[in-house]
Amino acid sequence: MNIIWTRAIVSLALLAALCAAIGAFAGVRVALAFAVLMLVVQGFFVTYHMQRLWRLLEAPVYGEVPSALGIWGEIYYRLHKLAKRWHAQVRQVEQQHARFIQAIQASPNGVAMLDDHDQIEWCNDIAEKHFGLDAKRDLRQHITHLVRNPDFVRYLNAHHYEEMLVMRGMGVHRKYTVSVQVFPYGENRKLVLTQDITELERTDSMRRDFVANVSHELKTPLTVLSGFLETMRELPLDEIDRMRYLDMMEQQASRMQNIVRDLLVLANLEGDMRPPGDELLDMRAVMRHLEDDANSLSSGRHRISFHSDDALTVAGAETEVMSALGNLVTNAVRYTPDGGAIEVSWQRMKDRAVFTVRDSGLGIPAEHIPRLTERFYRVDRSRSRDTGGTGLGLAIVKHVLQRHSAELDVKSEVGRGSTFIVRFPASRTALRKSLAA
Ligand code: ADP
Numbered sequence: 038m039n040i041i042w043t044r045a046i047v048s049l050a051l052l053a054a055l056c057a058a059i060g061a062f063a064g065v066r067v068a069l070a071f072a073v074l075m076l077v078v079q080g081f082f083v084t085y086h087m088q089r090l091w092r093l094l095e096a097p098v099y100g101e102v103p104s105a106l107g108i109w110g111e112i113y114y115r116l117h118k119l120a121k122r123w124h125a126q127v128r129q130v131e132q133q134h135a136r137f138i139q140a141i142q143a144s145p146n147g148v149a150m151l152d153d154h155d156q157i158e159w160c161n162d163i164a165e166k167h168f169g170l171d172a173k174r175d176l177r178q179h180i181t182h183l184v185r186n187p188d189f190v191r192y193l194n195a196h197h198y199e200e201m202l203v204m205r206g207m208g209v210h211r212k213y214t215v216s217v218q219v220f221p222y223g224e225n226r227k228l229v230l231t232q233d234i235t236e237l238e239r240t241d242s243m244r245r246d247f248v249a250n251v252s253h254e255l256k257t258p259l260t261v262l263s264g265f266l267e268t269m270r271e272l273p274l275d276e277i278d279r280m281r282y283l284d285m286m287e288q289q290a291s292r293m294q295n296i297v298r299d300l301l302v303l304a305n306l307e308g309d310m311r312p313p314g315d316e317l318l319d320m321r322a323v324m325r326h327l328e329d330d331a332n333s334l335s336s337g338r339h340r341i342s343f344h345s346d347d348a349l350t351v352a353g354a355e356t357e358v359m360s361a362l363g364n365l366v367t368n369a370v371r372y373t374p375d376g377g378a379i380e381v382s383w384q385r386m387k388d389r390a391v392f393t394v395r396d397s398g399l400g401i402p403a404e405h406i407p408r409l410t411e412r413f414y415r416v417d418r419s420r421s422r423d424t425g426g427t428g429l430g431l432a433i434v435k436h437v438l439q440r441h442s443a444e445l446d447v448k449s450e451v452g453r454g455s456t457f458i459v460r461f462p463a464s465r466t467a468l469r470k471s472l473a474a
Contacts, residue, residue: 086109157170159172192219258289312352324383331381349467377398392461446459
């Protein structure tokens, strides 16, 4: 027997005893009237609290325990405890849910959940971006009404989700390439995962282009070389022709050697650690070296001038910087017709070291400038080859400069000449004290 029954029986027993006592002193009628009065009062009391309880259940007020006498106080108190526990559990579940959503939002991949009718139940921001959806507007919509790509519709309906689907031109601006895979779960529900593979595809196609370019660049001199070999074997040649053929073969072999050398330089630059930030270069020696090389390549065909701030230097890898700046200087010589002028300067501008090569050469049409540092990119193929170019010089320059956090700026006008400017960052620029004084 619980407390309610015990209290009810005790109250009734007390009422009966009181009525019996009243009956003995004042008669049966008075006792009955008293009993009826007491039952009516009890009825009001119970009805009042039932109504209070009803209101409380309709609009619970957390944290407040309604005060009441006797068993009703106990009922309110217990109800309040129950509500508090329930409320704490709901908050805990809500917090877990929020953390779960945050974790999925933090994922670099897109996640969309579909119900058993392939309607979108929920999706994260990345999935919104990949599919060009609006999570608020598009919830409960059938996904194929929004993602109408025929490949996707076919993939979703085929129910063979072992392989992923690659979709190109995705997103609002159609700029993403996305891999999509569906994972069924629960009762006919689906989890759709998306991954942005735009960059992956781009590097993959760059790798393919690069392999094709290298093969092509090596194939041309190889074909020429084997042609000469065949000619030499099959034709009876006099000494003069033989020497001429051998010279031409040597040219092709050295062209291949140059390509392989530059490819190795690029491969090393990509694999090496970042150049040191505290080793100052001997820029006086570098500039002297560059001047000697320019003069020997030009053999007096150009007017060449060098101006440099001897105290100015940068921190980095000397061989790399020398090869990058050297490429710019030799290009100026190679792409400037005889009689032209080449000015090279090494100066401090604000707090940055700046290397400038200005030539009065052929110039470069504006549309080519953004692509100059691509591997094997040439504005004029035959001129590059004639002057011994591999098409990799400016790619090497770009890599070296990137590794030193320096920038390359190219200004050019066709027929008037070009200016290549290298700006080293202030963090790598320094003045040699003994020379600066
Ligand atoms: P290359 O070995 O062909 O010279 P680079 O990567 O050094 O390769 O240069 C890429 C292209 O940029 C060259 O083929 C050439 O057309 C153009 N170029 C580079 N420097 C100059 C310059 N100073 N004047 C005119 N064109 C230039």
